[in-house]
Amino acid sequence: MTETSVLTGRQVPGTVLSIDAMGGDLGPSAVVSGMAKAARKNPNLRFIVHGDGKTLNKLIAKRGDLKGRCDIRHCDDVVTMDAKPSQVVRHAKGSSMWSAVQAVENGEARAAVSCGNTGALMALSMLRLRKIPGVNRPAIGVLWPSRNPSGFNVMLDVGADIRADAQDLLHFALMGSAYARSGLDQSRPRVGILNVGTEEHKGRTELHDAYDLVARAAPAADFEFVGFVEGGDIPSDKVDVIVCDGFTGNAALKTGEGTARLIREFLREAFEYSILSRLAAVMAYSSLKRLQKRMDPRRVNGGVFLGLNGTVVKSHGSADGTGVAAAIKLAARLAAADFADQLTKRIAEAETAADQIVHGEGKQA
Numbered sequence: 001m002t003e004t005s006v007l008t009g010r011q012v013p014g015t016v017l018s019i020d021a022m023g024g025d026l027g028p029s030a031v032v033s034g035m036a037k038a039a040r041k042n043p044n045l046r047f048i049v050h051g052d053g054k055t056l057n058k059l060i061a062k063r064g065d066l067k068g069r070c071d072i073r074h075c076d077d078v079v080t081m082d083a084k085p086s087q088v089v090r091h092a093k094g095s096s097m098w099s100a101v102q103a104v105e106n107g108e109a110r111a112a113v114s115c116g117n118t119g120a121l122m123a124l125s126m127l128r129l130r131k132i133p134g135v136n137r138p139a140i141g142v143l144w145p146s147r148n149p150s151g152f153n154v155m156l157d158v159g160a161d162i163r164a165d166a167q168d169l170l171h172f173a174l175m176g177s178a179y180a181r182s183g184l185d186q187s188r189p190r191v192g193i194l195n196v197g198t199e200e201h202k203g204r205t206e207l208h209d210a211y212d213l214v215a216r217a218a219p220a221a222d223f224e225f226v227g228f229v230e231g232g233d234i235p236s237d238k239v240d241v242i243v244c245d246g247f248t249g250n251a252a253l254k255t256g257e258g259t260a261r262l263i264r265e266f267l268r269e270a271f272e273y274s275i276l277s278r279l280a281a282v283m284a285y286s287s288l289k290r291l292q293k294r295m296d297p298r299r300v301n302g303g304v305f306l307g308l309n310g311t312v313v314k315s316h317g318s319a320d321g322t323g324v325a326a327a328i329k330l331a332a333r334l335a336a337a338d339f340a341d342q343l344t345k346r347i348a349e350a351e352t353a354a355d356q357i358v359h360g361e362g363k364q365a
Contacts, residue, residue: 023116034324110335138307192229302327
């Protein structure tokens with residue numbers, strides 16, 4: 001039931017996002033904190049918030065930036081972080097996660113955001129929103145800090161599924177290039193396949209097969225295929241979209257996050273070592289703050305579920321208010337750009353064009 005509904009019954013301008021407030025390691029307080037941070041910077045945001053009504057009413061009442069901007073939907077159940085996706089699909093109808101995705105399905109919200117169980121969120125999203133025609137396996141795409149002018153590269157898949165055959169990797173290339181066009185304003189994205197080397201003979205068989213498929217599809221889909229790329233190229237300006245299976249992508253993502261934290265800790269220890277080093281830290285304070293901001297993985301938090309008829313953003317499970325705010329900001333940007341509809345359109349056009357090229361060459365052979 002709805003305990004508090006400030007949106008129902010009247011027209012409210014702005015972008016409405018659906019928030020699963022109960023998922024994640026830090027609980028609803030971190031989610032509400034992130035909502036307040038995002039709302040402070042974007043006055044057009046409105047929220048449908050799903051979770052324990054009593055708890056959410058208390059937390060939201062303390063945040064002046066959220067006054068009059070939240071519709072609280074009470075839910076009795078919570079999808080735990082260790083829940084199995086198969087069990088969630090059968091028993092999660094009364095949960096905050098289910099309710100959050102359903103609001104997108106019903107057209108009440110433009111996008112959903114959750115810090116909860118990744119596998120469960122993907123399973124529920126696939127069940128409620130369905131896959132885009134032509135997509136066999138959805139993927140999670142993330143923005144990775146890079147040397148490109150936009151400041152980011154797109155990487156997928158980073159954990160939706162540990163498996164991916166050559167056809168799946170082709171779909172990832174199409175979805176990733178569409179994401180780069182809509183999210184990074186790249187008119188002709190450069191796409192690479194992550195491998196253990198750039199030489200064509202290296203890597204597994206499915207990567208070789210994907211190389212051929214993506215290379216043949218690139219002209220019709222209007223992206224540039226740069227071939228195989230290595231781990232060191234992920235943050236470079238050599239490529240805009242990095243394609244890989246979910247196991248490899250998730251390992252790379254977690255390694256990058258851990259490395260960023262380690263470097264920050266090393267820098268802090270170095271500047272706290274002596275009086276002189278502390279003095280140097282004071283003199284370099286503004287530069288260090290800029291470096292800290294650029295290296296903070298919380299500020300690029302949020303993976304987008306690509307390949308579904310709706311926008312769902314998965315925040316890191318351990319995200320604090322800053323991380324949740326970043327995920328909400330991403331969801332708002334994609335919603336404002338009608339990303340879900342644009343992605344469906346681009347995938348359909350690219351699939352048709354690429355299919356004609358691939359099958360046309362096959363017939364000629």
